[in-house]
Amino acid sequence: MKLLYLTFQEDSVLYAGVVKKIRGQSAAFAKLGFSVTYSLWQGNNFRFQGNVSQTVPISAEHGIMKRFYEIAAEHLQHHTYDVLYVRLDMIDFGVVQLLRTARAAGVQKIILEIPNYPYLDTYRNSYRFVENKVQRAVSAVKVNLRAAQDQLAGSKLRGLCDAVILFGDDAQTFYGVKAMNATNGINCDALPAVPWPKSGSTIQLIGVAGTLWWQAYDRVLQGMHNYYAKNKKPQYDFRFTLVGGDAKEMPEFRKTVETLGLADRVEMPGFKTGNDLQVFYNRADVGISTLGCFRRGITRCSSLKAREYAAVGLPFLYAYDDDSLPGDVAWALRVPNDETPVDMERLAQFVLSCRRDPRTVLEERNFAEETYDWVAILRKFLEFAGFDFPPLSNQV
Numbered sequence: 379m380k381l382l383y384l385t386f387q388e389d390s391v392l393y394a395g396v397v398k399k400i401r402g403q404s405a406a407f408a409k410l411g412f413s414v415t416y417s418l419w420q421g422n423n424f425r426f427q428g429n430v431s432q433t434v435p436i437s438a439e440h441g442i443m444k445r446f447y448e449i450a451a452e453h454l455q456h457h458t459y460d461v462l463y464v465r466l467d468m469i470d471f472g473v474v475q476l477l478r479t480a481r482a483a484g485v486q487k488i489i490l491e492i493p494n495y496p497y498l499d500t501y502r503n504s505y506r507f508v509e510n511k512v513q514r515a516v517s518a519v520k521v522n523l524r525a526a527q528d529q530l531a532g533s534k535l536r537g538l539c540d541a542v543i544l545f546g547d548d549a550q551t552f553y554g555v556k557a558m559n560a561t562n563g564i565n566c567d568a569l570p571a572v573p574w575p576k577s578g579s580t581i582q583l584i585g586v587a588g589t590l591w592w593q594a595y596d597r598v599l600q601g602m603h604n605y606y607a608k609n610k611k612p613q614y615d616f617r618f619t620l621v622g623g624d625a626k627e628m629p630e631f632r633k634t635v636e637t638l639g640l641a642d643r644v645e646m647p648g649f650k651t652g653n654d655l656q657v658f659y660n661r662a663d664v665g666i667s668t669l670g671c672f673r674r675g676i677t678r679c680s681s682l683k684a685r686e687y688a689a690v691g692l693p694f695l696y697a698y699d700d701d702s703l704p705g706d707v708a709w710a711l712r713v714p715n716d717e718t719p720v721d722m723e724r725l726a727q728f729v730l731s732c733r734r735d736p737r738t739v740l741e742e743r744n745f746a747e748e749t750y751d752w753v754a755i756l757r758k759f760l761e762f763a764g765f766d767f768p769p770l771s772n773q774v
Contacts, residue, residue, distance in 0.1 A: 380429065381407050381461040382454070383416040386446045390420065391649045392588045392624060395682050396493075398651075400465070402565040404428060406752030410760070410767070412461070417450070424449050430457055447472040451479045458484065461765065465491045468501070468524070469532045469553070477538040488539040489763045490555075495546035498525050500674045541763035547678045558762045561702040562680040563752035569689040572660050574739045580615040581729050584658055584692075585666040586683050587620075588649075590627045594670025594697075595620060596634055597713075601720030603638040614726045618666075619645040621658055656690075663729045665694035672715045684710075688746035691739035693732045695725065702749055708732065709742040 383404055389397050397418065404416040408428075415430040424446065426432040434449045436442065454462075454476075462485045466473060480488055494500070502525050508514040532553035535542075542552035543560045551557050587593045595618075602616050623631060623646060635644045650658060659665075665687035671679050679698035687694040693709040703710060711728045713720055732738045757767065 379412050379460045380458060381412040381414050381463060382457075382459045383407065383414060383463045383465075384450055385417055385465040386443065387418055387465065388420065389418040389425075391651075392622075394622075394649060394651055395586075395588065399562065399564075399682055402563065402568075402752050403756060405565060406563070406756050407463075409753050410757055415457075415459075419446070426453060443470070443472060447476050451476055454480050454483045454485070460485065461487045461489070461760070463489045463491065465493065467493065468497065469528045469535070470524075471527065471531045471534075474531050474534045474538065477535070481538065487760070487763050487765050489759060490535075490539050490542045490552075491545070491560075492542060492552065493545045494674075494676075495544040495549065495552075496676070497546075498528060500676075501525060503675075541759075543759050543762075545680045546676055556762075558759065559678075559701065560680065560759065561700070561750075561755065562682045562685055563750050563755040564682065564685045564689050564746070566689045566747045566751055569686060570656065571691040571739075571743055572662070574691060575733045575736045576663055577733065579613065580617060581664070581726055582662045583616065583618045583664055583666055583725075584662040585618070585620050586655070586658075586686075587622050589624050590620075590631055592670040592673045593666075593668055594673065594717075595631070595666060597669050597717065598666055598720050599634055599638050599640060599644070601722045601725075602640055602643065604719050605722040606639075614722070616722060616726075617643055617645070619647065619658055619662070621647060621655060622649050659690050659692060662692055663733075664725065665692045667694050667696040669695070669697045669713065669715075669720070671698045672717075677715060685746065685750045688742050688750065691743040693729065693739065693742065695720070695728075707742070707745070708735070708738045 385400055387393060387396055387400060400416060404414050407414045413429040415426050415428040417424065417426050419425065419436065422436050424434045424436055432453065436445055462480050477488060502521055504521060508517050536554040539555055542555050542557040544552060544557050545560050545562060548559045549557050583598065585593060585595050598618055602618065605616065606612055635641055667681045667684035667687065668679050671677060677699050680700060681696065684694055684696055695711050695713060697713045697715045709732060711725065761767065
């Protein structure tokens with residue numbers, strides 16, 4: 379059986395986490411018995427990788443997404459697939475036409491993945507951050523027209539796709555198509571466990587992200603500032619390492635660090651992957667997952683980074699609903715989904731509790747292996763879409 383995992387994702391360091399997810403999903407589809415081809419773009423080329431290898435120049439004279447749809451449609455017309463799995467940020471008429479092409483080409487099952495749901499309210503409010511009034515007005519018109527197209531095109535999805543997988547808030551349908559709320563996964567085999575237990579008065583915090591605005595790491599910075607303002611003889615030495623950071627947002631982040639007097643307590647090494655990232659994981663006491671869902675108007679999240687923290691056995695802090703995460707685990711600390719600074723005293727007690735019982739992080743690692751592996755998650759997606767699998771014992 380042949381599966382095309384179609385994405386329009388840029389392969390760049392800024393989106394390293396998303397690209398890792400796509401490749402992890404592709405590997406899991408292969409373990410489920412499929413011959414898998416997946417797509418990414420980089421520079422001036424759109425690439426199909428895996429079972430089918432093809433590189434197509436983009437040359438987007440009339441809009442990059444229009445060119446992407448053309449490339450995908452041509453590929454589907456010249457290659458045979460049984461399943462089409464498409465990752466989309468929004469819906470437009472180009473998507474509708476692409477799905478029609480896939481059906482005409484003989485694709486049996488079509489599944490859409492929406493990585494951030496709901497997204498329209500967040501998108502509609504995006505123009506509010508444009509400072510220039512004229513540009514803001516122009517942006518408002520464009521944004522609202524694009525949102526209207528999403529709704530009009532979305533109404534055409536019924537009958538063209540078999541199911542929609544939603545990462546975010548719960549919903550039973552998506553524009554009339556049956557929908558399943560999903561949780562993100564990881565490839566646990568590729569993530570070695572961090573050394574444990576750790577000791578000392580220094581508590582190392584780590585946040586790994588590209589886009590910073592909705593990670594809300596500023597809540598950690600403000601919490602650190604408040605802790606040292608309150609405690610003239612502090613018991614704990616908090617250190618925060620930001621791995622990654624969008625170049626557009628870093629000036630503001632650095633300014634916040636300086637303003638709060640934390641320059642000697644915050645490290646910003648830039649983007650790291652693989653063994654270079656593992657070095658920072660190994661020295662950390664606690665990972666910081668997403669703390670700013672409220673900034674996007676959502677309450678649910680399926681953080682890839684939290685799953686990675688769990689897989690390496692690193693306790694973590696989070697601020698959202700996650701159906702896959704029990705609320706009483708000893709290795710995850712939940713804080714409010716709002717602007718309040720992180721309570722560093724509470725965070726310190728959480729870290730010390732994890733240090734006292736090494737079994738805590740072993741349980742975390744085991745939980746990740748049993749719950750977050752992509753193979754089990756994607757099998758559920760495909761079954762929900764109506765795909766019949768042979769018994770697991772027959773899978774490769």
